Amino acid sequence: MINEYYCPHCKASLKVDNHVILTAKGDKNKGGLVLFEPKLGDFNIISHKDFNLENNTHVDFLCPVCHKNLSTKKENLAEILLTDSDKDEYRILFSEIIGEQATYKIKAGKVYNAFGNDQNVYVNHFGTGPEY
Numbered sequence: 001m002i003n004e005y006y007c008p009h010c011k012a013s014l015k016v017d018n019h020v021i022l023t024a025k026g027d028k029n030k031g032g033l034v035l036f037e038p039k040l041g042d043f044n045i046i047s048h049k050d051f052n053l054e055n056n057t058h059v060d061f062l063c064p065v066c067h068k069n070l071s072t073k074k075e076n077l078a079e080i081l082l083t084d085s086d087k088d089e090y091r092i093l094f095s096e097i098i099g100e101q102a103t104y105k106i107k108a109g110k111v112y113n114a115f116g117n118d119q120n121v122y123v124n125h126f127g128t129g130p131e132y
């Protein structure tokens, strides 16, 4: 299955070659680029060796193209869009806490799929309202 990822604001493609690229910005750092695996549930991330991402710290993820913050109204969750090989579009919400493994695939306001050892932390945050 070929997943394509997009910014929810400017719709720029966030996947280049085989990584999803976002900007991360923490309280204590100036920000840097972070590469994610396009396979949902694979939580390996890559960043420059001088860009210090400490476990259990909160970062803001930004679109590297339009620089908008990807944070949602849901605490500690950021959002990007996914289109799969069937051209179905999903919202992907994922934790802004470094090292926390919680990713949700959202379709029509409902959790379609959840990934990661920490998925139970936020799974009750999703209702059935229009803002999912």
Ligand SMILES: [Zn+2]
Pocket: 007, 008, 009, 010, 011, 012, 063, 064, 065, 066, 067, 068
């Ligand atoms: Zn953007």
